[in-house]
Amino acid sequence: MSSNGSRRRDITVADVAKAAQVSKAQAARALGNYGAVSQDVRERVLAAAEELDYRPNELARSMNTGKSHTIGVVVGDIENPHFGLATRGITDVAKKSGFHVILINTDEETAAEVEAVRVLLDKRVDGLIVAPASSVEIRHLQQVRESGRPLVLLDRKAGGLDVETFAVDTGDISYESTRYLLEAGHRRIAFVSTLKAAQPYNDGMELASSQISERVDGMLKAFEDHGLRHPAGLVRLNAGDAESIRKITRELLQGPDAATAIIASDGLIALSVVEGIQELGLSIPGDVSFLMYDDFAWTRLTTPPLTVIAQPVYEMGMAAANALIRQIEGRKAPTAAETLKARLVRRGSVGVPRAAETYNPPSSHQFTAS
Amino acid sequence: MSSNGSRRRDITVADVAKAAQVSKAQAARALGNYGAVSQDVRERVLAAAEELDYRPNELARSMNTGKSHTIGVVVGDIENPHFGLATRGITDVAKKSGFHVILINTDEETAAEVEAVRVLLDKRVDGLIVAPASSVEIRHLQQVRESGRPLVLLDRKAGGLDVETFAVDTGDISYESTRYLLEAGHRRIAFVSTLKAAQPYNDGMELASSQISERVDGMLKAFEDHGLRHPAGLVRLNAGDAESIRKITRELLQGPDAATAIIASDGLIALSVVEGIQELGLSIPGDVSFLMYDDFAWTRLTTPPLTVIAQPVYEMGMAAANALIRQIEGRKAPTAAETLKARLVRRGSVGVPRAAETYNPPSSHQFTAS
DNA sequence: TTGAAAGCGCTAACAG
DNA sequence: CTGTTAGCGCTTTCAA
Numbered sequence: 001m002s003s004n005g006s007r008r009r010d011i012t013v014a015d016v017a018k019a020a021q022v023s024k025a026q027a028a029r030a031l032g033n034y035g036a037v038s039q040d041v042r043e044r045v046l047a048a049a050e051e052l053d054y055r056p057n058e059l060a061r062s063m064n065t066g067k068s069h070t071i072g073v074v075v076g077d078i079e080n081p082h083f084g085l086a087t088r089g090i091t092d093v094a095k096k097s098g099f100h101v102i103l104i105n106t107d108e109e110t111a112a113e114v115e116a117v118r119v120l121l122d123k124r125v126d127g128l129i130v131a132p133a134s135s136v137e138i139r140h141l142q143q144v145r146e147s148g149r150p151l152v153l154l155d156r157k158a159g160g161l162d163v164e165t166f167a168v169d170t171g172d173i174s175y176e177s178t179r180y181l182l183e184a185g186h187r188r189i190a191f192v193s194t195l196k197a198a199q200p201y202n203d204g205m206e207l208a209s210s211q212i213s214e215r216v217d218g219m220l221k222a223f224e225d226h227g228l229r230h231p232a233g234l235v236r237l238n239a240g241d242a243e244s245i246r247k248i249t250r251e252l253l254q255g256p257d258a259a260t261a262i263i264a265s266d267g268l269i270a271l272s273v274v275e276g277i278q279e280l281g282l283s284i285p286g287d288v289s290f291l292m293y294d295d296f297a298w299t300r301l302t303t304p305p306l307t308v309i310a311q312p313v314y315e316m317g318m319a320a321a322n323a324l325i326r327q328i329e330g331r332k333a334p335t336a337a338e339t340l341k342a343r344l345v346r347r348g349s350v351g352v353p354r355a356a357e358t359y360n361p362p363s364s365h366q367f368t369a370s
Numbered sequence: 371m372s373s374n375g376s377r378r379r380d381i382t383v384a385d386v387a388k389a390a391q392v393s394k395a396q397a398a399r400a401l402g403n404y405g406a407v408s409q410d411v412r413e414r415v416l417a418a419a420e421e422l423d424y425r426p427n428e429l430a431r432s433m434n435t436g437k438s439h440t441i442g443v444v445v446g447d448i449e450n451p452h453f454g455l456a457t458r459g460i461t462d463v464a465k466k467s468g469f470h471v472i473l474i475n476t477d478e479e480t481a482a483e484v485e486a487v488r489v490l491l492d493k494r495v496d497g498l499i500v501a502p503a504s505s506v507e508i509r510h511l512q513q514v515r516e517s518g519r520p521l522v523l524l525d526r527k528a529g530g531l532d533v534e535t536f537a538v539d540t541g542d543i544s545y546e547s548t549r550y551l552l553e554a555g556h557r558r559i560a561f562v563s564t565l566k567a568a569q570p571y572n573d574g575m576e577l578a579s580s581q582i583s584e585r586v587d588g589m590l591k592a593f594e595d596h597g598l599r600h601p602a603g604l605v606r607l608n609a610g611d612a613e614s615i616r617k618i619t620r621e622l623l624q625g626p627d628a629a630t631a632i633i634a635s636d637g638l639i640a641l642s643v644v645e646g647i648q649e650l651g652l653s654i655p656g657d658v659s660f661l662m663y664d665d666f667a668w669t670r671l672t673t674p675p676l677t678v679i680a681q682p683v684y685e686m687g688m689a690a691a692n693a694l695i696r697q698i699e700g701r702k703a704p705t706a707a708e709t710l711k712a713r714l715v716r717r718g719s720v721g722v723p724r725a726a727e728t729y730n731p732p733s734s735h736q737f738t739a740s
Numbered sequence: 741t742t743g744a745a746a747g748c749g750c751t752a753a754c755a756g
Numbered sequence: 757c758t759g760t761t762a763g764c765g766c767t768t769t770c771a772a
Binding site: 058 | 433476612
């Protein structure tokens with residue numbers, strides 16, 4: 001009965017209305033679940049719709065209501081589990097609230113991000129969640145604000161932009177972690193990040209990522225408070241593909257001024273740094289200590305298991321989505337914003353540096369003190 | 371000049387037309403880049419658009435043209451790097467062709483998948499890429515086909531559905547891997563999968579996933595060709611969360627009939643299985659041999675590095691997206707479909723089983739023969 | 741080339 | 757409650 005075979009044209013409210021012998025308006029009301037419809041009419045319409053296998057055209061609906069029930073998400077790299085998890089947090093919350101998610105990848109290019117935001121706006125998404133590639137180039141985000149469309153920032157802050165932002169505060173944890181390494185006796189502590197920069201890092205340089213700049217600052221401050229100065233050349237940016245990361249690792253670990261500890265700025269970097277260390281035939285933590293951001297499951301499987309900075313990434317995604325949806329629905333912000341705190345998980349990859357052993361011999365090679 | 375301040379209403383073609391002193395139709399033609407427009411008009415319109423900061427309403431555009439330049443992607447679990455990578459392949463290709471991607475997660479629930487497909491269709495996506503949670507419950511996919519909307523399957527086949535499918539053929543590689551283990555002397559080879567099933571696995575049971583059923587079949591066939599019968603109780607399904615996987619691992623590895631080798635069906639399972647093994651204080655490959663599907667970077671960092679079945683996941687995503695876009699644009703299928711082949715990467719997690727050592731003492735503990 | 745006018749499928753006023 | 761009549765912003769006839 002309902003097999004329309006090669007019928008090309010979609011069934012519309014008009015068709016349903018005709019079949020149910022009511023006006024288009026009544027059919028639409030019954031179907032769209034708004035306005036006033038008698039029980040009788042509703043039943044006839046719904047039955048007809050069922051019979052005809054009617055499917056509403058959400059585009060037409062959105063055009064009228066102005067709502068698409070879709071939120072746009074812009075991230076740097078979906079392939080990075082950090083964003084994979086955050087995205088999962090977003091989609092889980094979105095689904096629960098009846099929102100759909102359009103995802104766009106930027107490869108951490110601001111140009112791609114500008115384009116992505118534009119496209120999403122053109123598609124009339126109800127709101128945007130953006131993990132800005134740069135904390136500085138934010139004109140396009142400013143414009144989103146001005147357009148009045150809800151916007152929430154994820155993972156990174158953007159200076160001078162008045163937007164709800166959900167980013168783990170890594171300044172404190174960077175400080176804490178660095179102190180931990182300093183107390184273990186490390187002085188040559190390296191930090192490796194993918195952050196793109198025109199020049200190699202030098203002291204006091206402006207970093208375009210709030211995350212990275214927080215981390216570097218935290219590290220420098222820890223040194224300072226320790227009465228020390230962070231040695232030059234140990235903050236390495238532009239750690240892009242696996243090959244370049246391994247190269248950086250080799251450079252960091254060879255020569256008389258080799259680093260005794262390396263901090264990897266994310267899980268993808270970590271993978272290549274550890275590979276690089278292994279390639280050099282060095283052992284962790286015997287020869288080099290190692291610390292990384294993000295607590296992925298695999299970090300517990302290496303020998304030794306890795307000491308990591310755990311970040312509530314999934315929660316961050318959830319919080320961002322919740323906030324955005326709240327904005328979309330015009331509800332007020334809760335009085336107390338949840339805080340997203342990172343945590344240092346001490347496992348086995350941090351030890352006492354070789355040089356320190358002579359004047360500060362530890363009972364065990366592994367460093368586990370406070 | 372162009373600061374409209376608190377202007378709420380969006381700029382439309384009508385506004386641009388007025389500003390450019392041409393008809394709405396002409397403005398639309400110039401803006402939409404179709405129809406015939408004189409050089410003069412085009413310039414005036416474009417200038418006016420620029421001046422007013424006009425942005426087309428893609429919804430309205432889509433409603434007329436029927437094309438949304440958007441493809442819908444439905445996967446079981448974005449958090450699983452397997453899909454993360456595949457999704458990356460899809461989005462990369464999509465972007466290059468000017469398509470956008472709407473992503474929906476199903477948690478491997480068919481009900482959620484049915485809903486996801488419906489939503490995407492309602493949103494009038496130009497085409498769909500689905501990684502079906504079940505190879506059996508495919509009515510909704512059948513309906514997509516019937517509706518005439520382009521559809522491509524990813525990662526898993528769906529029996530009896532005439533659809534272009536991009537899935538790595540894991541039957542052969544399963545056979546090969548099992549033979550590899552058999553030749554090393556293993557007889558009690560376990561296979562752990564997340565596949566949801568009402569009952570524990572028993573011989574000849576119908577599996578709802580083409581992937582898993584291929585893998586199990588390949589394994590059984592290898593045993594058969596070896597003149598053996600695969601022992602009962604070693605194919606374990608329903609390996610959901612980390613806890614249940616560790617429990618399964620413990621069960622598999624304890625008692626007189628313990629497995630001597632475990633094959634993990636994906637990277638997420640692998641993580642927990644290896645943890646489970648470590649918790650039992652067993653060593654790989656000394657006490658248990660281990661093999662897993664998917665070659666993630668971390669598998670090279672464990673001690674020993676893990677022997678894996680590498681799958682061209684990114685390529686799979688790319689191929690699926692290319693095929694879908696080709697269908698959408700109405701181009702013919704290429705004569706030769708690319709094949710997606712898995713590859714056994716022998717590293718250090720497969721050895722000779724304890725029992726076999728007595729009558730077949732290997733020179734080294736590690737098994738590396740062909 | 742151009743412009744007027746008629747839709748796309750739906751929601752939203754406005755009378756009954 | 758119900759139906760009629762306008763739109764939403766754009767594309768697409770169809771004449772001019």
